[in-house]
Amino acid sequence: MQKGYLLAPGPTPIPPRVLQAMSASIIHHRVPAFEALMAEVREGLKVVFQTDREVLIFTTSCTGAMEGAVSNFLSREDKAICLRAGHFGERWAEILMSYGVIPVNVDAKYGDPIPAGAVAEALQKNPDAKAVYMQASETSTGVTLPVREIAALVRKRPGTILVVDAITALGVFPLHTDEWGVDVVIGGSQKGLMLPPGLAFAAVSEKGWRMFEASNLPRYYFDYRKELHAVRKNQTAFTPAVSLIAGLKEALRMIRDEGLENVFARHDRCARATRAAMQAIGLSLFATASPSSSVTAVKVPDGIEGGKIVDTLRDKHGITIAGGQGSMKGKIFRIAHLGYVDKFDVITAVAAVEMTLKGLGHPVTFGKGVAAAMNILES
Numbered sequence: 001m002q003k004g005y006l007l008a009p010g011p012t013p014i015p016p017r018v019l020q021a022m023s024a025s026i027i028h029h030r031v032p033a034f035e036a037l038m039a040e041v042r043e044g045l046k047v048v049f050q051t052d053r054e055v056l057i058f059t060t061s062c063t064g065a066m067e068g069a070v071s072n073f074l075s076r077e078d079k080a081i082c083l084r085a086g087h088f089g090e091r092w093a094e095i096l097m098s099y100g101v102i103p104v105n106v107d108a109k110y111g112d113p114i115p116a117g118a119v120a121e122a123l124q125k126n127p128d129a130k131a132v133y134m135q136a137s138e139t140s141t142g143v144t145l146p147v148r149e150i151a152a153l154v155r156k157r158p159g160t161i162l163v164v165d166a167i168t169a170l171g172v173f174p175l176h177t178d179e180w181g182v183d184v185v186i187g188g189s190q191k192g193l194m195l196p197p198g199l200a201f202a203a204v205s206e207k208g209w210r211m212f213e214a215s216n217l218p219r220y221y222f223d224y225r226k227e228l229h230a231v232r233k234n235q236t237a238f239t240p241a242v243s244l245i246a247g248l249k250e251a252l253r254m255i256r257d258e259g260l261e262n263v264f265a266r267h268d269r270c271a272r273a274t275r276a277a278m279q280a281i282g283l284s285l286f287a288t289a290s291p292s293s294s295v296t297a298v299k300v301p302d303g304i305e306g307g308k309i310v311d312t313l314r315d316k317h318g319i320t321i322a323g324g325q326g327s328m329k330g331k332i333f334r335i336a337h338l339g340y341v342d343k344f345d346v347i348t349a350v351a352a353v354e355m356t357l358k359g360l361g362h363p364v365t366f367g368k369g370v371a372a373a374m375n376i377l378e379s
């Protein structure tokens with residue numbers, strides 16, 4: 001027997017009580033029982049999004065809600081500033097271009113964050129930019145971007161909105177949607193929310209809804225206003241993934257019971273332990289400035305084929321982590337500490353990396369990384 005562990009930055013492990021909730025008989029979505037379920041989910045999502053706004057629910061992978069965050073707010077040939085610190089920033093640029101929007105890209109070297117100053121400069125040079133698109137946590141490199149500072153810049157401009165893909169930030173580290181004035185916040189089910197893939201979310205500010213009125217891009221399934229009208233009646237515009245919403249209720253209860261601050265502290269602790277462990281093993285971190293609490297990206301040491309680490313962890317030890325995406329393929333591996341993850345998941349991952357590296361002929365002293373992790377997890 002080999003026991004499996006899912007430690008990739010999405011999909012993430014599902015808590016047993018969430019699995020159980022999802023296995024209940026299906027209910028119809030236009031009945032009072034579903035509306036009661038939605039009423040609870042609606043309030044719970046506001047807690048995780050740190051907002052008083054309605055949180056829209058879409059049955060889609062996260063990219064569907066990202067696409068909607070372009071098609072609902074902009075018009076053809078609008079200009080939008082696009083922060084590209086990795087694979088998911090590039091996805092924003094691709095969506096913008098496919099709708100005929102002109103992206104003004106602000107790029108970072110992979111592994112680096114993008115300073116707010118670079119965005120201030122881009123805004124100054126492009127006073128007609130209608131929006132700024134960014135990630136709170138760029139999952140492909142393991143770096144966080146300064147949402148709060150960028151929100152302060154965009155707030156001053158009545159004709160520009162800030163759109164944040166917070167898919168690996170929600171339920172991981174603080175993102176004060178209302179307080180900071182983030183106009184559109186996008187989330188997804190299969191990361192910090194401890195659910196299978198299939199749901200995506202969006203919260204929109206007043207300024208965002210004003211931009212909606214002025215926008216003329218085509219939209220149908222991802223029409224945000226249709227979902228706003230529906231959610232106000234504890235409904236969704238189309239047939240939702242009812243089982244996922246049943247699971248979401250349970251996941252949100254777990255977050256509420258633990259307390260959002262404690263959820264953040266747990267992620268922070270697991271992230272610090274993972275980073276310390278990798279360095280104790282003698283490996284280098286890919287994101288040295290502003291590393292994310294959701295995932296740790298580690299450079300593949302010289303002399304080892306990058307894909308071998310991920311494959312060996314999976315095939316020999318039953319542990320699924322992630323390799324690098326795009327041009328980072330083979331150069332980094334990524335260990336998630338995201339969602340339903342606690343200290344012994346970190347220990348498991350670190351021990352398995354030690355075993356894997358040794359197996360691949362890399363000099364490793366067993367226990368060095370594990371000890372470094374334990375010191376942080378128990379301090």
Ligand SMILES: *Cc1c(COP(=O)(O)O)cnc(C)c1O
Nearest residue numbers: 010061062063088139165167168
């Ligand atoms: C996982 C992730 C996505 C995922 O999008 P899918 O459409 O669900 O594959 C988008 N953005 C970020 C930052 C992510 O981590």
